[in-house]
Amino acid sequence: MNREEFLTRVRTAAAAGRAYRVDVNADIPDGAGYVGGGGDLAVCLAHEIAAVGGQATVVDDLAAARTALGALLELYRPRSAFCWQHPLLDRLQLDELLAERKIAQSNSQSLAALSYDARRKSMLAADIGITSASFAIAETGSLVMIAQRGQERLASLLPPVHVAIVERAQILPDLFDLFAELRRAGYDNLPSNLAMITGPSKTGDIEMTLTTGVHGPGKWHVIVVR
Amino acid sequence: MTTDSDYAKHEHHEFLAASRLAMANASLQSSLSLLGTSLGQRNREAFEAFADSSLMRDKARAIKDATLADLDKHLETLEANVLKRGGQVHFAADGDDACEIIVGILRDRGAKRVVKSKSMTSEEVHLNPALEAAGIEPIETDFGEYIIQVAGQRPSHLVAPAMHLRASDVSKILSPVAGRQLPEDATQLAAFARERLRSGFATADAGITGANFAIAETGTIVLVENEGNIRLSTAMPRIHIALLGIEKVIPRLDDLPVFLKILPRAATGQKLSIYTSMITGARRAEELDGPEEFHLVLLDNGRTRILGGPLRESLFCIRCGACLNACPIYRNIGGHAYGGVYSGPIGAVLTPLYDGLAANRHLPHASSLCGACQAACPVKIAIPEMLIQLREQLHHESGELGWIESLAYRLWARAMRSPRLYRLATWLATRTAGRLWSSGWMSRLPGGLNGWTASRDFPAPAPTRFRDWWDSEQNGGPL
Numbered sequence: 001m002n003r004e005e006f007l008t009r010v011r012t013a014a015a016a017g018r019a020y021r022v023d024v025n026a027d028i029p030d031g032a033g034y035v036g037g038g039g040d041l042a043v044c045l046a047h048e049i050a051a052v053g054g055q056a057t058v059v060d061d062l063a064a065a066r067t068a069l070g071a072l073l074e075l076y077r078p079r080s081a082f083c084w085q086h087p088l089l090d091r092l093q094l095d096e097l098l099a100e101r102k103i104a105q106s107n108s109q110s111l112a113a114l115s116y117d118a119r120r121k122s123m124l125a126a127d128i129g130i131t132s133a134s135f136a137i138a139e140t141g142s143l144v145m146i147a148q149r150g151q152e153r154l155a156s157l158l159p160p161v162h163v164a165i166v167e168r169a170q171i172l173p174d175l176f177d178l179f180a181e182l183r184r185a186g187y188d189n190l191p192s193n194l195a196m197i198t199g200p201s202k203t204g205d206i207e208m209t210l211t212t213g214v215h216g217p218g219k220w221h222v223i224v225v226r
Numbered sequence: 227m228t229t230d231s232d233y234a235k236h237e238h239h240e241f242l243a244a245s246r247l248a249m250a251n252a253s254l255q256s257s258l259s260l261l262g263t264s265l266g267q268r269n270r271e272a273f274e275a276f277a278d279s280s281l282m283r284d285k286a287r288a289i290k291d292a293t294l295a296d297l298d299k300h301l302e303t304l305e306a307n308v309l310k311r312g313g314q315v316h317f318a319a320d321g322d323d324a325c326e327i328i329v330g331i332l333r334d335r336g337a338k339r340v341v342k343s344k345s346m347t348s349e350e351v352h353l354n355p356a357l358e359a360a361g362i363e364p365i366e367t368d369f370g371e372y373i374i375q376v377a378g379q380r381p382s383h384l385v386a387p388a389m390h391l392r393a394s395d396v397s398k399i400l401s402p403v404a405g406r407q408l409p410e411d412a413t414q415l416a417a418f419a420r421e422r423l424r425s426g427f428a429t430a431d432a433g434i435t436g437a438n439f440a441i442a443e444t445g446t447i448v449l450v451e452n453e454g455n456i457r458l459s460t461a462m463p464r465i466h467i468a469l470l471g472i473e474k475v476i477p478r479l480d481d482l483p484v485f486l487k488i489l490p491r492a493a494t495g496q497k498l499s500i501y502t503s504m505i506t507g508a509r510r511a512e513e514l515d516g517p518e519e520f521h522l523v524l525l526d527n528g529r530t531r532i533l534g535g536p537l538r539e540s541l542f543c544i545r546c547g548a549c550l551n552a553c554p555i556y557r558n559i560g561g562h563a564y565g566g567v568y569s570g571p572i573g574a575v576l577t578p579l580y581d582g583l584a585a586n587r588h589l590p591h592a593s594s595l596c597g598a599c600q601a602a603c604p605v606k607i608a609i610p611e612m613l614i615q616l617r618e619q620l621h622h623e624s625g626e627l628g629w630i631e632s633l634a635y636r637l638w639a640r641a642m643r644s645p646r647l648y649r650l651a652t653w654l655a656t657r658t659a660g661r662l663w664s665s666g667w668m669s670r671l672p673g674g675l676n677g678w679t680a681s682r683d684f685p686a687p688a689p690t691r692f693r694d695w696w697d698s699e700q701n702g703g704p705l
Contacts, residue, residue, distance in 0.1 A: 003305075006317040009530050010472065011298035016534035018295050022608075025284035032281040033487050052500070111514050119514065120462075124428060140497040149512040153461045157454055175483045175498070187444050187479055192311075192509050193461070193516055196502040201454040204494075205370035205386060206393050206412040207257065208264045214369050214416045215423065216454025216501070 036173040037138030042224045045171055048141025052199035053212065054220040065165055065225045066092050069130075072221055073101055076161050078127035080104040085150035086132040088165060094130065108150045123152075129159040129217065135181065136166045136224075139174045140198055143222065147193035156197060162217040167225040230254075233562045234379040234390070241588035244563040254390050258557050261389070266551040268495020269602065275497070282488055287605045289481050290542040294533060300442040300475045301524065307445025311507025313520040320527045321351030327523055328353065328434065328467055329360045335465065337362060337431035341423075343449070343456040344368035345436025346384060346545060347469050347525060350567045350580075353434070364434070365426040367455035369419050373399055382561030382569065384547035385493050390560050423455070433459030433517065437470045438544070439485060440522070442477050445506055447522065450489060452500040460505060466517040468505075471525050473533075473541040485544065492604035493546040528580045537612050540575045542605045549599035549609060555592050564589065571599035571609045578616055583623065590616035630674035652691050660687040 037044035046056035059065050069092065081103050083094060098105050106122045114122060131151070133143040143164055147153045156162050172178055182190065201216030212218040230251055233244045248254055273279040293300055305315045318324035332340065340357065342348065342364050354375070357364045366375040370388035374381055377399045381387030388396070397410045400418060408418055435456055439448040447468050449456045460466050476482065482504075490496040509516030532541055550556045550570030561569035565586065566577030574589040583590075590613045593599075599609045641651045659668070663686035671679045678684055 003317050006319060006524070006526065007298050007301065009319075009526065010301060010533070013530035013534035014295060014297045017538045020536050020538045021295060022287070022291050022539055024288040024291055025281070026288070028281050028285050028288070032278065032285060033276055033484065035275050048497075052496070108514055120428065123515070124424075137498075142498055142502075147509070147513060147516060149514065152513075152515050153457065154515045157457050157461065175486060179480055179483050182479060190444050190446060190479075190504070190506045192505070192507055192513065194504040194506075195457060196498060197500065198496070198498040198502075199452075199500040202452045202500055203369045203416055204452075205368075205373070205388050206391070206396055206415060208260045208386070208389070209393075209412040211413045211416040214420055214453045214455075215367070215458055 034174050034176055035139045037171070038173075041138045041171045041173060042168055042226045044138040045136055045141060045166075046222070046224055048138065049199075049220075049222050050141075052141050053202065053210075054141070054199055054222055056222045056224060058224045058226060060226050062091055062225060065223050066097065068223045069094075069163065069165065070097060072163055073097070073103065073128075076128055076219075078103055078159075078161070080106065080122075080126050081128045081130050082123060082126035082152075082155045082159055083107045083129075084131040084152070084155055085109065088132045088167060089130070092165065108152060111152075123154050123158055126155075126159045127161065129155040129157070129162045131155050131162070131164050133164055133166050133170060134194075135178055136171045136222075137173075137175055137178060137196070138171055140196075142175075142196045142198040144178060145195045145197060146191045147195075148191060153193050153195065156195070157216050160213060160217055161219040161221070162197075162200075163221045163223070165223045165225065171224075230562075231379075233565075234377075234382070237380070237567070238565045239585050241563060241565055241586075241592060244565065245559045245592075248559040248563045253392055253395070254560050255558075257390055257392065258560055261551045261557055265385075265494060265547070266602070269492055269548055269551065272491035272495040272497065276487075282484060283604055283606050285484050286488055286544075287542065289476060289484065290605055293475060293477055294473070294538060294541060297472065297475065297533065300477050301472060303442040303477075304440055304445060304475055304522075305524075307443065308507070308520075308522050309445075311445050311520075313445065313507045313522060316521065316523045318351075318523055318525045318527070321525075324351045324469060324523055324525050324527070325353055325356035328469070329356055329362070331465070331467060331521055332357075332362055332432055333360065335431065337465070339363045339365065339426070339430050340432045340434050341365050341367050341426050341430040341455075341459045341463065342371075343433070343435040343451065343459045344371045344381075344387065345434075345469060346381070346567060347436045347471050348434065349381065350471075351469070351525065351527065353469070365423065365430065367423050367426065367459060368451075369416055369453060369455075372419055372423065376400060376403055380562065380567070383550060384545050384568070384570070386547075390562065427458045427462045430459075430463045432465035432467060433463045434467045434469065435459055437468050437474060438489065439482060440470050440475050441479050441482060442475055444479050446479070446504050448482060448486075449503045449505065450486075450499045450501075451503075452494070452496075454501055457501050457503055460503065460517065461515050464517055465519045465521070466505070466508070467521045467523065469523045469525060471527075472529055473543075488604040489544055489546055492544075492548040492602070532579050536615060537575065537579060539607055540572065540579065540612060542607050543572050543576070544605060546604060548602040548604060549607075552598040552602035554594060554596065554598065564592070571613075572607070575609060575612045575616065583616065583620055587620055590614075590620065634675070649693075652687075655687040656689055656691050660689040662686075664689065
């Protein structure tokens with residue numbers, strides 16, 4: 001159907017429908033539904049992450065974060081890692097941490113040099129995804145991932161294990177605060193893809209039995225630097 | 227003979243027969259018994275985080291009502307902003323249109339295989355058969371939907387499409403695909419699906435999704451899921467096509483958190499679903515993953531007909547499934563008995579509106595009007611009132627009542643308008659039926675009225691009128 005006809009039909013119906021508008025509560029205070037984190041945001045975030053089936057570790061500084069990440073690499077012994085390029089990961093000296101353990105690294109620099117097919121193959125082969133996040137939300141235990149060069153969407157999705165490192169300054173109390181941040185950045189600057197991650201990949205499709213890792217990572221670790 | 231599995235496979239208009247089969251199906255009954263205690267209970271608990279959860283529902287309701295009043299303008303804004311991000315917008319008047327548009331896009335690009343994420347809207351337009359007819363292989367990637375697709379069935383629940391199946395059923399369905407006997411274990415069955423579907427993601431030419439919301443002022447579509455298959459479908463293939471019912475538009479970015487706070491809570495009791503994706507156009511030039519093309523297909527398919535009428539409020543539905551989990555009828559018969567794409571209380575409203583009232587005349591009656599659906603609905607849709615309206619419309623339109631029942635109602639109405647006639651009628655009724663059926667119950671009504679007594683007794687009139695009793699007790703003056 002052509003666009004004009006379609007929109008005319010909607011216009012006519014919307015106008016006729018105004019006779020059937022419903023009574024709504026006009027008296028809803030600003031801030032209704034705001035929950036927030038309450039108390040120490042890092043602790044609250046970690047608590048919510050555990051509640052949705054993730055594993056959160058709260059540490060006091062970067063050195064402790066590096067140790068925690070090292071311990072996870074010992075645990076999973078990945079051969080290859082799909083990593084974000086992010087200032088926090090640089091400060092952690094992630095490159096050295098991986099090199100010491102002879103873990104191959106895919107990141108946007110190495111991937112960009114590959115052909116489409118080779119790039120896809122490299123992404124699919126990764127045993128672990130290591131990222132930071134753009135924000136974290138204490139209320140819900142979520143990480144907010146904004147797609148851009150260096151911060152690929154698939155790093156937090158394709159490998160069976162996802163480890164993210166976030167620091168205190170990235171944590172927002174409430175979901176509403178994320179939208180305030182997006183407003184501040186300007187709606188014209190919305191990314192092509194923004195994903196909020198709130199747990200390991202899950203399904204309850206058979207008899208409501210909770211099963212993790214059905215498509216995305218079954219293991220989800222978050223290291224929170226206070 | 228029609229069987230359970232036929233109703234699971236095909237849309238139909240045999241509500242009563244299908245319900246009877248469903249109630250006799252022990253395996254289905256045991257699956258359904260999980261609903262109220264899991265999803266329903268978690269829904270109620272999840273809303274306790276709000277100081278006043280009613281306000282969030284009111285807010286969502288107000289946004290929906292205002293949006294629909296100017297839906298044309300919001301669609302134009304949405305279109306402009308999708309175009310601005312390099313996306314393309316298509317307009318589909320009905321299901322055939324939508325299929326033709328989507329098949330057209332895929333054909334032009336030589337696509338042979340698509341990964342699909344669960345979408346009731348694509349069920350509604352029967353997209354999979356259309357793709358197959360065009361030689362394109364659609365692969366459903368939501369675990370439940372994948373099982374259903376292999377089994378050749380329809381989803382039975384808005385959120386949990388395969389909830390009618392047990393692990394043993396799923397093992398039987400998937401074992402032939404695997405070429406070996408799969409264990410009757412949810413975890414291992416899911417692991418098999420993961421392996422199987424990974425190759426689909428890696429080789430698909432396009433990803434097709436629905437959308438939970440579309441934000442007009444930014445040209446963003448929003449997708450909510452727990453498995454990650456939607457994120458994979460929208461990150462790996464070169465083309466992304468989203469099919470959107472026009473009622474899913476919200477005007478502003480700031481409206482979204484309101485809905486994100488209520489949808490997952492109402493659907494599964496989660497504060498947020500595991501993955502919430504906000505997609506604004508195709509990938510930007512410098513990005514290394516994500517689709518190169520983004521298409522948004524706007525679907526009417528009967529929605530404007532509803533929009534201009536008294537049941538407009540049914541378009542507020544955000545497809546959370548909470549009314550299904552709360553409904554005593556749905557919890558006894560499951561989704562397939564309803565016959566249409568949408569089941570449960572909201573399906574009993576939507577199916578007659580989309581598919582015709584006369585053909586679906588049983589659905590508006592498939593409710594005790596207990597109000598549990600409205601109480602569970604995160605946008606407070608007045609489902610019971612709409613069912614009553616549909617019943618009324620049915621009586622006017624179709625002459626559904628037999629002449630005896632119709633005469634009985636007319637006499638009743640007449641008597642209620644005249645005190646003298648009312649007194650005479652009650653006097654007569656107590657002196658005849660009231661004395662004859664001294665047990666107080668009539669187990670069989672005559673002729674066209676016997677439907678009432680087919681499965682329960684009808685209360686007989688009392689042997690004495692209340693007014694006579696009142697007077698005989700010397701309670702003094704008139705009431």
